[in-house]
Amino acid sequence: MAEIVSLEALAKLVRPGQSIAIPVEGVSMAATAALIEAGVTDLRIVCVPISGMQADLLIGAKMVGALETSAVSLGEAGGAPRFGAAVRDGAFALRDSTCPAIFAGLLAAQKGVPFMPIAGIIGSDLLRVRPDWKVIDSPVGEAGKVVVVPAIAPDIALFHAPEADRAGNIRIGRHRELAAMAYAAKRTLVTVERIVDRNLLATEDSAAGVLPSLYVDRIAVAERGAWPLPLWDEYPGDDAEVARYAAMARTEEGFHAYLSGFLGRRKQVA
Template sequence: MSQVMSLAQAVERFVPDGAAVAMGCCLEPAIPFAAGHELIRQQRRDLKLIGPISDSLFDQLIGAGCVAEVVAAWVGNVSEGLGHCYRRAVESGDPWTLTVRDHSNFSISLALWAAAWNSPYIPTPTLLGSDILSGQAALELVDGSVRVGAVRPDVCVLHVQRADAGGRAHTWGPLGVAQEAALAAQRVILTCEQLVEPEVILSDPSRVLVPETKVVAVVHEPGGCLPSPLPGYWKRDHAAFREYAALSRTAEGFGRWLREWVLDVPDRAAYLAKLELDPLRITRRLLSEPADYGYE
């Protein structure tokens, strides 16, 4: 059963050293940067990061020395190109050696679905002819097809638009592999823009992302996705990604960025206080049509 708690409490209780953590599951939007920064502040080590495209979050966690292994389709800084901390770790072992398990966006989805369905693998022909198969124990070529081995996160961290205290969540927009990751994971931590009454969530049950029995913590964390965007709430903070790209080109520059935006910032509220938020807020409303669930 989920509990409403602070992000620091959720990370301390449910994300130990060595955990396999799925993050950035919606690709470019809704990336749980606040949770990633809390992992850094609590000095988590030997994490296994799982995801399709995490924008610069994986790069930040790698540069901070939190990560031993990455299972992902891509690591970098979407609008700016390379993830410099990731590159240093792979090429020169700085801050230490990083194990990388490559996937495509589709195969990481299959790997998570296999875990969700308690299957050892799901076969696909889509990786045939690529070099992703090289040295991948979890990707096995058998009888002209690729068996994509199950990937089961210990914890999946998702940022959503709204959730209730019971662990039911609504999210919308691009979902990427969010549902796959949540169903595959042993437990789910939700950070949310709005903490609402159960009646709000239950008014639209088809939008509930994952069974509440999976959710161990609900964190009311407005702006928890920034600098990534969130439909209905936040625009992408392009300036933050540009600044990070420029500073992280060197280990020394990354250290300066890390101190200013993570280590010297005690929580997400303090992070938001450093920003000019009005230009980042969504102001144009584009509402969907209501759904009628009546049946009598």
């Protein structure tokens, strides 16, 4: 049974230098604020498969030592300003990837094998900057060459979901990438909008969209925990707020001004 803890206690489980898998849907902005408040440094972020404002905040707060991702973008609000500035400054180790490669790496970790073969990137410039990706002859069939990518086994999977039951089962709906993160990670930390009394595994219909508590370590309640990003079936994203962040974070001073207000607002919600 997963333990239900405070948001602060959940953030304290993250240690400097650990690798953390974060998603593009079901983003825990509440936990992100708590991590920034806790001052955890040298985090090794794995974006599943991309990220946006969450990664940009962590980068701007000087908490990231390495980042593996297919992209970091604020979508309609434009590029991620702190990410761009940090890449230009060489502030962290950037590991360029692709969406299929990241999912393949997570799958390898889930299966307990050291690598997973993928197709489609033979001849890509990515192979020049990812020496850990190897091109080999396919050992079976007539596939020719394939690329093998190492397993990705994050220390922590961190995401936000609508609800958990008291046994620690998490409703993730159709967002199976969240399950992939949990299966591959050593520990899974989840924030949720609420705890419900009903058993989410009670029926076939409900259980189909649930991550069992077997894969969950700690849960914290954080109302509107994805804000200003959306949470499926709960609330839309606050596009105006993301745009405001994008404008302010273009400068170091503007970023810190935004961050101060963001942390203060998260405390009020908590």
